Amino acid sequence: MDQIVATYNLSKRYGNTYRVKDVNLSVCEGDIYGFLGPNGAGKSTTLKMILGLSRPTDGKVTVFQKDFEANRRLILSQTGSLIESPSYYGHLTGLENMRVIQKLRDVPDKNVTEALKIVRLENQKNKKVGQYSLGMKQRLGIAMAILSFPKLLILDEPTNGLDPAGIGEIRELIKSLPQRYDMTVLISSHLLSEIEQMATSVGIINDGRMVFQGSMDELKNKSRPTIVLKTKNNKLSQKLLLSKGLACEEHDDSLVFENLTDEQVIQANRSLVEANIDVLRIEENNKNLESIFLDITGKESSL
Incomplete structure (x- = not known):
């Protein structure tokens, strides 16, 4: 055009x-x-x-x-x-x-x-x-x-x-x-x-x-979904998953992963279950446009 x-x-x-x-x-x-x-x-x-x-x-x-x-x-x-x-x-x-x-x-x-x-x-x-x-x-x-x-x-x-x-x-x-x-x-x-x-x-x-x-x-499309995983022992879970090549950060009593494929989510869940670590919750969070705007500008979306 x-x-x-x-x-x-x-x-x-x-x-x-x-x-x-x-x-x-x-x-x-x-x-x-x-x-x-x-x-x-x-x-x-x-x-x-x-x-x-x-x-x-x-x-x-x-x-x-x-x-x-x-x-x-x-x-x-x-x-x-x-x-x-x-x-x-x-x-x-x-x-x-x-x-x-x-x-x-x-x-x-x-x-x-x-x-x-x-x-x-x-x-x-x-x-x-x-x-x-x-x-x-x-x-x-x-x-x-x-x-x-x-x-x-x-x-x-x-x-x-x-x-x-x-x-x-x-x-x-x-x-x-x-x-x-x-x-x-x-x-x-x-x-x-x-x-x-x-x-x-x-x-x-x-x-x-x-x-x-x-x-x-x-x-x-700049909204990259994150996987939020909560277990009975997040510290041990984080260490175990890192050894499997699945890096994450602990935030608000949960483990947060970016850019995980479905197969990697399955792998993470299976590894934790096999290690006898109870998995309480697995969620996918998508950023809304306001979050994207905040990421880009570092400022609130409505000032």
């Missing part, structure tokens, strides 16, 4: 400190690409460089397989974005705010009607935005971003501050965009649970560096 966004050793330095360092990000056509990382990891800085809002210290950006700096106007005409928080005039209505963006984008009236309908604000369009709830303001920001029905939509933490119902609405809206409107979506978040439910591909950034990039399935 065609690359819609690509960065090459993209870096941003403030003083002597790199906020983003050598990031190689790749978003393919039709993706919902989840850009994931703890707060302060460099997500917003990266997105700002992709949009030309911040100049890279090193590296380059291509969008639609064109160099950004050489094709800025063309690229931005086909890109919609919502970075950090929506910008709006609080004393104007939702519709009047949309009209402002309509003039800037030079799009027909039907786009305004359709965008407001998509974000479910058609019945609140004549209300002043200053009186909108936080969720309504976020939806208005997304409506502004999709007003020209761009090929690329970039959303920076679009569910920040929303209640569970509002998060669910935004999530379902984003999931519908690629199929309904042929949009490619690049969305950042520090909430793994949100990215997991909508993204097809994911990139994880930590301390300014990309530490994982691939499909959601590839991320899930």
